[in-house]
Amino acid sequence: MPLLSWLDGTTDERPDAVRVDDRATSWVELRRAAAAVADDLRGAGRVAVPATASLETVVGVVGGLLAGAAVVPVPPDAGPVERDHILRDSGAEVLLTPPDAPTFDGATAPPPVPVDLRRRSDTRHPEPDPAATALILYTSGTTGAPKGAVLSRRAVAACLDGLADAWAWTPDDLLAHGLPLFHVHGLVLGVLGPLRIGSRLHHVGRPRPERYAAAAGSLCFGVPTIWSRIAAQPAAARALRGARLLVSGSAALPEPVFAALAGLTGHRPVERYGMTETLITVSARADGPRRPGTVGVPLPGVRTRVVDERGEPLPADGDAMGELQVRGDTLFDGYLHRPDADAASRTADGWFRTGDVATVGPDGWHRIVGRAATDLIKSGGYRIGAGEVEDALLAHPGVREAAVVGTPHPDLGQQVTAYVVGDGLGEAELIDFVARQLSTHKRPRQVRLVDALPRNAMGKVQKSRLAQE
Known part of the structure; x- marks a missing residue:
């Protein structure tokens, strides 16, 4: 099945299928605009996209994926050193250039290709091998320059299918969020998810409480900072009572914010856990309990374990704290050009070391204590x-x-x-x-x-x- 299976096959021409801030397009017109970009990218292996919160970013990313290229999102607020490192390290051969994107100067900037939303193409590009790279996402550790995490089309599809199962995510949903489009949360879940599953998408631009309220989404994504601000504005929070599911991730949701949202919106938020390298691996379910301070159970195809400092498994008793390790279909293929980092991130028996400390209860529910280095x-x-x-x-x-x-x-x-x-x-x-x-x-x-x-x-x-x- 194609990675963007809904977009690939839909004939839906409703004009508001994908909205970013105050601009919208239909599924069919999005596919045709992205196909025009893909036509320009024939033969390009890696494509950089300045990931502004814009319709051009969505079309550029989709165009890269349709062309079978590995897409490299570049944070729009990246300083020149970080930006140049991403462009040079990724080996991007083309830079897609939306009209409002920052100008990338210097020797590291690859040749530009414009993203013109007025252009259309009806070319049908062949679906690449599922093992082909979909995204190279740069993630910062505690030391050194950001590392490029190589994510396959298969891993992205497995993550999104697992979340569709966990959250009962269907084409009937309208997803609303205001997350950056250069991370897993905003880009993989928040853009590629709708294009695979078929839910409409409304990216609200700047993630202000009143914009979340006005979007009237059935499915709403946010990080704790966003949810805290929404909870502090009761009118905006109460406007979310019509939603089906509120999802929080990227950091632990404070229990007082969880309680405030539950009281104001009538919804106990779903919390989930993941990393750039693993995508989303653990989540509460739409048809199950939501417990503050916990992130649920492993998604289909994912296995987890908690180990002590010697690497020995710890009991699932809800008390024993150790490093969370993960394996399964959603894991990345490795760090680009960094075999040393790859070796350090994997155990001898093939598990990925998350660097996060967790406990697992007898019922399989996970609680993330935090990063081993700081939490x-x-x-x-x-x-x-x-x-x-x-x-x-x-x-x-x-x-x-x-x-x-x-x-x-x-x-x-x-x-x-x-x-x-x-x-x-x-x-x-x-x-x-x-x-x-x-x-x-x-x-x-x-x-x-x-x-x-x-x-x-x-x-x-x-x-x-x-x-x-």
């Missing part, structure tokens, strides 16, 4: 999950945001240090507040009151920056 704090012989302390802090009425990291301590090894955004708060008050909810050893030893937490484009708190401070 598992080893203090005085205890293993403390940062997320549990963050949830305790967020239960305080004066706390708007909280991030917890381990910082060096001469006696304990690491101490629990909290960074808090809020009003009228005192350090001792917050330490005592947590100590009344959790075990004493989990209380913060230090609370630093800050104006804002550093976040990346997906709204994730950049804890490595906090730890460096």
Whole structure:
């Protein structure tokens, strides 16, 4: 079956099938516009796309995939060093250039090919081998330049089919979101998902609460920052009561935000887990329970395990914390030009090391504690999950945001240090507040009151920056 199976076969000419901000097109016209781009790309193996939130980006990505090229999304806000690294490392042979895209100068910029939405073609391009590369997505680690994760057409299809099953996602849905189009969440799920499954798509542009409300989606995607802002505007939140499913991902959804959304919208959000390298692997289901602080069970074709520091499997008792490892149909093919990173990311028996700490309950439900490097704090012989302390802090009425990291301590090894955004708060008050909810050893030893937490484009708190401070 073609990767973009709905788009490939549909004759639907409704003019609002795909809407980005205030511009829309039908399925048929999207396919014809993308086919014109694909005609221009014959023979190109890798194609770079400045991934603005625009209809041109959608047409450019689809055109690249129809042509059988590997598509390389370039973040539109990337600085010149990051941008040049992506273009050079990926070996992109062509740069698709929407009219409003940033100008890419320099020796690394490949020849431009314009994306003109007025052009049409009825060429039917042959479907590439499922093992062919669909996307090269660049992901940053804790050190070094971003690495290109090579994702096959087969892996993308497996991910989307698994989510269609888990979320009862059908052509009857209208997907609404305002996520960046250079990550798994916004691009793979938020654009390629509708083109495979057939749900209409409304990308709202800037992800403001009132835009989510006005989109009237049956299926809504967001990251915790978006959901927190929606929950803070009750009128916008109540407008989502007509939705079928609210989905949160890319970071843990704070339990107070989960509760606020449930109260205002009538929906308990579905949480899911994945990475650039694995796509989405674990999710709550539309026909099952939704539990705050947990991300559900493995999707079809995915297996998971939690191991200790020696690589030994840990019991699925809901308490044992260890590294989450994954294998299955959604995994990437490797890091481009980085055999060293590939070797480090895989176990001898073929499992992918996520670098995330998790617990698994007897019923198979997963709870993500956080990144091993920043969210598992080893203090005085205890293993403390940062997320549990963050949830305790967020239960305080004066706390708007909280991030917890381990910082060096001469006696304990690491101490629990909290960074808090809020009003009228005192350090001792917050330490005592947590100590009344959790075990004493989990209380913060230090609370630093800050104006804002550093976040990346997906709204994730950049804890490595906090730890460096």
